Amino acid sequence: MDLLIENIQKHVALTTEEQKIVLSLVEEANYKSKTILLKPSEIADTTFFILDGMIRSYTVDTNGVEHVISFAAPNWFITDMYSLISKKPAQQYLSVISDATVYKLSRENQEKLYELVPKTERFFRILIEKSVVAHQQRLIDNLSLTAEDRYTKFCDKYPKFIQCIPQKYIASYIGVTPEFFSKMKARLLKK
Amino acid sequence: MDLLIENIQKHVALTTEEQKIVLSLVEEANYKSKTILLKPSEIADTTFFILDGMIRSYTVDTNGVEHVISFAAPNWFITDMYSLISKKPAQQYLSVISDATVYKLSRENQEKLYELVPKTERFFRILIEKSVVAHQQRLIDNLSLTAEDRYTKFCDKYPKFIQCIPQKYIASYIGVTPEFFSKMKARLLKK
DNA sequence: CGCGACGTTGATTTGCCTCAACGATTGTGG
DNA sequence: CCACAATCGTTGAGGCAAATCAACGTCGCG
Numbered sequence: 412m413d414l415l416i417e418n419i420q421k422h423v424a425l426t427t428e429e430q431k432i433v434l435s436l437v438e439e440a441n442y443k444s445k446t447i448l449l450k451p452s453e454i455a456d457t458t459f460f461i462l463d464g465m466i467r468s469y470t471v472d473t474n475g476v477e478h479v480i481s482f483a484a485p486n487w488f489i490t491d492m493y494s495l496i497s498k499k500p501a502q503q504y505l506s507v508i509s510d511a512t513v514y515k516l517s518r519e520n521q522e523k524l525y526e527l528v529p530k531t532e533r534f535f536r537i538l539i540e541k542s543v544v545a546h547q548q549r550l551i552d553n554l555s556l557t558a559e560d561r562y563t564k565f566c567d568k569y570p571k572f573i574q575c576i577p578q579k580y581i582a583s584y585i586g587v588t589p590e591f592f593s594k595m596k597a598r599l600l601k602k
Numbered sequence: 603m604d605l606l607i608e609n610i611q612k613h614v615a616l617t618t619e620e621q622k623i624v625l626s627l628v629e630e631a632n633y634k635s636k637t638i639l640l641k642p643s644e645i646a647d648t649t650f651f652i653l654d655g656m657i658r659s660y661t662v663d664t665n666g667v668e669h670v671i672s673f674a675a676p677n678w679f680i681t682d683m684y685s686l687i688s689k690k691p692a693q694q695y696l697s698v699i700s701d702a703t704v705y706k707l708s709r710e711n712q713e714k715l716y717e718l719v720p721k722t723e724r725f726f727r728i729l730i731e732k733s734v735v736a737h738q739q740r741l742i743d744n745l746s747l748t749a750e751d752r753y754t755k756f757c758d759k760y761p762k763f764i765q766c767i768p769q770k771y772i773a774s775y776i777g778v779t780p781e782f783f784s785k786m787k788a789r790l791l792k793k
Numbered sequence: 794c795g796c797g798a799c800g801t802t803g804a805t806t807t808g809c810c811t812c813a814a815c816g817a818t819t820g821t822g823g
Numbered sequence: 824c825c826a827c828a829a830t831c832g833t834t835g836a837g838g839c840a841a842a843t844c845a846a847c848g849t850c851g852c853g
Binding site for chain 3: 577578579589590592593594597
């Protein structure tokens with residue numbers, strides 16, 4: 412069974428006909444690790460649904476430091492929402508962490524999808540609601556937890572990521588430097 | 603013209619009939635400053651649309667320290683999205699900053715609204731998309747800017763809030779202690 | 794093999810916190 | 824209308840978590 416269809420059906424039921432429409436509006440693609448799918452100055456036109464591999468989004472600040480905004484694993488969506496909805500140049504990079512197979516959904520086709528299969532608008536509403544909750548929780552964690560607590564929480568929440576994501580990206584996601592992250596890890600091992 | 607209807611019409615057009623349905627599903631209410639509209643352990647059942655006054659949402663961490671998640675002014679929505687969609691006990695407080703008049707929209711009525719006026723589901727989708735963008739931007743700011751930069755950015759973005767919100771709440775929103783905030787302000791004045 | 798990216802470790806610095814004391818303002822009951 | 828407490832913002836001294844800078848080992852890969 413198709414991963415995307417399965418994912419959508421967790422929230423709204425689709426007829427066979429509707430499933431076909433969904434699949435007709437996405438385009439499969441393959442990307443090698445380190446491919447840049449989007450960079451600032453470009454305008455995001457695509458939402459990526461990951462079938463296999465991993466992608467991350469990140470910004471680069473005025474000092475040239477990268478800040479990982481999110482990791483996306485199979486069965487997740489990723490895009491630069493800001494650029495996608497405002498049609499202004501992106502503020503983020505989208506970059507492949509490990510060789511990836513994705514469905515590409517263009518904004519145009521996404522809007523077509525809302526018209527042809529209105530249920531999918533509900534699906535995306537629910538998806539985005541969850542995204543807000545996740546973002547809020549991460550914000551709260553950044554404001555109220557120490558780096559160490561954020562790290563152990565990350566390990567609990569995404570145990571698989573620890574093994575397959577370069578450490579410096581995890582450090583960046585947590586919100587610390589790679590050096591401090593390394594020391595922190597060593598400190599935790601002693602316990 | 604009604605503020606809520608006006609707000610919705612910025613994104614989707616409503617017939618007079620549909621406008622009536624919207625207004626029939628919300629309930630007006632008044633609250634005095636410092637009223638707690640929601641607290642952890644309760645389950646959020648209501649989305650508030652502010653007609654007048656101000657409301658804030660915040661969490662309290664394990665050390666008893668408050669962290670302001672968001673301020674809501676007239677023409678904005680506020681709720682604990684986590685509790686609302688998961689139907690689990692809230693993680694946030696919702697509290698009135700200055701005497702407020704609001705429309706209350708219960709979850710039940712919100713779902714009814716989606717059925718009776720499907721367009722409104724699009725309206726909320728768009729609204730929530732913007733919310734994701736705002737949350738991401740704030741996260742990036744917390745990761746990449748100093749407290750001073752976050753403060754000046756806040757002043758640029760919400761000049762009116764500076765005057766009408768107690769300083770300690772702004773400090774909390776920025777992510778610093780009231781003491782540090784005070785010193786920071788004094789330092790900026792010297793420039 | 795040799796280069797470059799990655800992770801580790803140490804010395805030092807710094808942004809922000811903690812604690813404590815002190816005016817100013819608010820509000821509340823007598 | 825005043826006295827008093829409570830809350831708020833300010834200021835200072837000292838402390839700590841995390842950043843910075845620098846040096847070094849390791850590994851994968853052209």
